[in-house]
Amino acid sequence: MHSMRGQHKTSIIPYCLLLLIGGALLGSGCRPQTDTPVAAAATAIQNKGSDTLVNLALAWAERYQSVHPEVSVAVTGGGSGTGLTALVNGTVDIANASRQIKAEEMTAAEANGITPMEFVIARDAIAVVVHPSNPVDQLTLQQISDIFSGKITRWTEVGGEDRPIVLLSRETNSGTHVYFLEEVLRLGDSENKTLFSTDTLLLPSSEGIGVEVRQNPNAIGYDGLGYVTEDMKTLAVSAAPGEPYWPPTAETVNAGQYPIARDLYMYTAGEPTGAIKTYLEWILSAEAQQIVLDLGFVPVGGE
Amino acid sequence: MKRQPVSLSEFLIERAIQVFGISAIVLVALIFFFLIREGVPAFFEVPLSSLFGARWYPIEDYFGLWPLILGSLIITLGAAILSLPLGLATAIFIAEIAPTWVRDILKPFVEVLAGIPSVVIGFIGMLVFAPALRVALNLPTGLTAFSGILLLAWMALPTIVSVAEDVLDSVPTTYRDAGLALGMTRWQVIWRIVLPAGRSGVLTALMLGVGRAIGETMTVMMVTGNAPRLPLTPADLFMPARTMTATIAAEMGEVAQGSPHYHVLFAVGLTLFVITFVVNMAAAMVVFRQVKRGERMLS
Numbered sequence: 001m002h003s004m005r006g007q008h009k010t011s012i013i014p015y016c017l018l019l020l021i022g023g024a025l026l027g028s029g030c031r032p033q034t035d036t037p038v039a040a041a042a043t044a045i046q047n048k049g050s051d052t053l054v055n056l057a058l059a060w061a062e063r064y065q066s067v068h069p070e071v072s073v074a075v076t077g078g079g080s081g082t083g084l085t086a087l088v089n090g091t092v093d094i095a096n097a098s099r100q101i102k103a104e105e106m107t108a109a110e111a112n113g114i115t116p117m118e119f120v121i122a123r124d125a126i127a128v129v130v131h132p133s134n135p136v137d138q139l140t141l142q143q144i145s146d147i148f149s150g151k152i153t154r155w156t157e158v159g160g161e162d163r164p165i166v167l168l169s170r171e172t173n174s175g176t177h178v179y180f181l182e183e184v185l186r187l188g189d190s191e192n193k194t195l196f197s198t199d200t201l202l203l204p205s206s207e208g209i210g211v212e213v214r215q216n217p218n219a220i221g222y223d224g225l226g227y228v229t230e231d232m233k234t235l236a237v238s239a240a241p242g243e244p245y246w247p248p249t250a251e252t253v254n255a256g257q258y259p260i261a262r263d264l265y266m267y268t269a270g271e272p273t274g275a276i277k278t279y280l281e282w283i284l285s286a287e288a289q290q291i292v293l294d295l296g297f298v299p300v301g302g303e
Numbered sequence: 304m305k306r307q308p309v310s311l312s313e314f315l316i317e318r319a320i321q322v323f324g325i326s327a328i329v330l331v332a333l334i335f336f337f338l339i340r341e342g343v344p345a346f347f348e349v350p351l352s353s354l355f356g357a358r359w360y361p362i363e364d365y366f367g368l369w370p371l372i373l374g375s376l377i378i379t380l381g382a383a384i385l386s387l388p389l390g391l392a393t394a395i396f397i398a399e400i401a402p403t404w405v406r407d408i409l410k411p412f413v414e415v416l417a418g419i420p421s422v423v424i425g426f427i428g429m430l431v432f433a434p435a436l437r438v439a440l441n442l443p444t445g446l447t448a449f450s451g452i453l454l455l456a457w458m459a460l461p462t463i464v465s466v467a468e469d470v471l472d473s474v475p476t477t478y479r480d481a482g483l484a485l486g487m488t489r490w491q492v493i494w495r496i497v498l499p500a501g502r503s504g505v506l507t508a509l510m511l512g513v514g515r516a517i518g519e520t521m522t523v524m525m526v527t528g529n530a531p532r533l534p535l536t537p538a539d540l541f542m543p544a545r546t547m548t549a550t551i552a553a554e555m556g557e558v559a560q561g562s563p564h565y566h567v568l569f570a571v572g573l574t575l576f577v578i579t580f581v582v583n584m585a586a587a588m589v590v591f592r593q594v595k596r597g598e599r600m601l602s
Contacts, residue, residue: 173557
C-alpha cells in the first residue's frame with residue numbers, strides 16, 4: 001500500500017462517459033431543421049438600443065419580416081446609451097431609446113455628420129414593484145423618492161412590515177435609471193441634486209430585478225410596465241399627498257393620471273429613406289401599435 | 304545518415320519561436336501603454352478629490368474609486384482565503400491519498416468544473432444561491448459580497464486543484480520512497496517532502512486561482528448587487544459590493560469616447576492591471592527565491 005504511483009495515465013473511461021451523457025443531451029435537442037428560410041433578405045435594418053424596448057422591437061421585427069420577407073431587421077439591446085452611441089458612430093440604422101437624446105450625444109453625432117431624427121413610437125409606464133406578500137399597496141412620489149435616496153430605510157415607515165428596505169435599480173447606462181432619477185428621485189426638479197442611496201443594488205438587467213423582487217420580501221424596484229409579470233406586485237402611485245393613487249395601466253397612462261410615464265423613442269441617422277422609412281411608418285400603424293398594447297406598453301396615435 | 308549542419312527549416316522554426324516569444328511580451332507592453340494613454344488623462348480631467356472620494360456615481364460626475372477598489376479587494380481576498388486551503392487539500396487528496404480509480408473519476412470532473420462558463424455560475428448564483436443565503440443568514444438581500452466570494456472560490460477551485468495536482472504528481476517517486484524508507488508516516492511524507500518539493504508549482508497554482516478570481520466579471524456582476532458602498536467593517540461582507548471589473552463591464556458600452564467617464568474607466572482598468580502586476584511580481588519573487596534555496600540544497 002505504497003509507492004504505486006508515478007506518471008500513470010489518466011483513464012479515458014470517465015471522459016467517454018461524460019461525452020456520452022453530453023451527446024445524449026445534445027441529440028435530444030437537435031432535430032433536423034425544417035423551417036429554414038429560403039430567400040435571403042435583400043435589405044437589412046440594424047436596430048439597437050434600449051433594453052426596455054428590446055422585446056417590443058423584436059416582436060415588431062418578427063411580424064414585419066413575416067409580411068415583408070425581403071427586409072431583415074436585426075434587433076439587439078444593450079441600453080439606450082449603447083444604441084445612441086452606435087447611431088452616433090454610424091453602426092446602426094435605428095437606435096431605440098427610452099429617453100431623449102442628450103445634448104452631448106447630439107453634438108457628437110453632428111461632429112460625425114449625422115443628424116439624429118426622433119420618433120415617439122410607444123409610451124411606457126414605470127411600475128414600482130415589490131414582493132407579492134408586501135402589504136404596502138400605494139406610495140406617493142415623495143415617499144418613493146425618500147425610499148430610493150435612503151431617507152426611509154424600513155418598511156414600517158410607509159405602513160409595511162418591520163423589515164429593512166432593499167433598493168433595486170437598473171445600471172446607470174439604462175434610460176429607465178436616468179428617467180427615474182430625474183422624474184422620481186428629484187421629482188422633476190432640475191435644481192434638486194438628490195442621488196440614489198449608495199446601498200442601491202445596481203442590477204445589469206430587468207431580469208435581475210425580476211428575480212430579486214419575486215423572491216425577496218424586503219425588495220422594492222422599478223421597471224418598465226412591459227417587464228412586470230404576474231408574480232410581482234405593482235404599487236399605486238400618487239403625484240402628491242392628498243391626490244388619488246393610480247395603478248400603472250394603459251388607461252391611466254393615456255389619461256395622464258399615472259405620474260411615472262414616459263415616451264419611448266426611435267432615432268434614425270438623418271431623415272429616414274427607403275426600407276427604414278417604410279418600417280417606421282408601419283411601426284406607427286394600428287397593426288404595429290396593437291403589438292405595443294399586447295406587450296404591456298401604451299400605444300401612441302390615440303386610437 | 305547524413306547530417307545537415309543547420310537546415311533551413313530549423314532556422315525558420317527557431318525564428319518563429321523567437322517571434323512568438325517576443326510577441327507575448329510586446330502584447331503585454333502594448334496593453335500597458337494603451338491603458339496608460341487612455342487612463343492617465345483621467346487624473347488631469349477629474350479632480351483628485353473626486354477620484355479619491357467615497358462615492359461612485361459617474362453620470363453625475365462622482366468618480367470615487369475607493370468603493371470599487373475595496374470591493375474588488377475584499378471579494379478577491381475572501382475568495383482566496385476560502386479556495387486556497389480547500390483547493391490544496393483536494394489536490395493532495397487526489398494526488399497522494401485517493402486510490403487510482405477514485406482519482407481517475409475525480410480528475411476529469413474537476414477539469415469539467417473548470418470549463419463551466421462564468422455566466423452559468425452567475426446564473427445559478429443569482430437564482431439559487433443568493434436567495435438561499437438570504438434565508439439562511441437572515442440578510443436583507445442575498446446579493447452580497449459574500450455570495451460573490453463563495454462563487455469565486457468555487458470558480459477558482461478547479462484551477463488550483465488541477466494545476467497543484469499535476470505539480471504534486473510530478474514530484475519524483477524516489478523522494479516518497481526515501482521518506483517511507485526512513486520510517487516516515489504517509490502524512491509526514493506529504494507535508495515534509497512532497498509539498499516542499501513542489502512548492503513553487505503549488506504557488507503558481509494558487510496564483511492562477513487568485514488571478515481567475517480577481518479578473519472575473521460576469522459572476523460578480525450578477526451576484527454581488529453592484530452597490531458602490533465603501534466596505535469598511537466585517538459586517539459589510541454581508542452587504543452588496545461593487546467590483547472594478549463589473550464597473551468596467553457595466554459602463555464601458557454606454558460611455559461616450561473621450562469623455563472624463565471613459566478615461567476614468569480606463570484608469571480603473573489601469574489600477575486593476577497594476578494590482579495584478581504587483582501580486583504576480585511578489586509571487587514570482589517568492590518562487591525565484593525558493594528555486595535558489597532548492598538549488599543550494601541539491602548542490
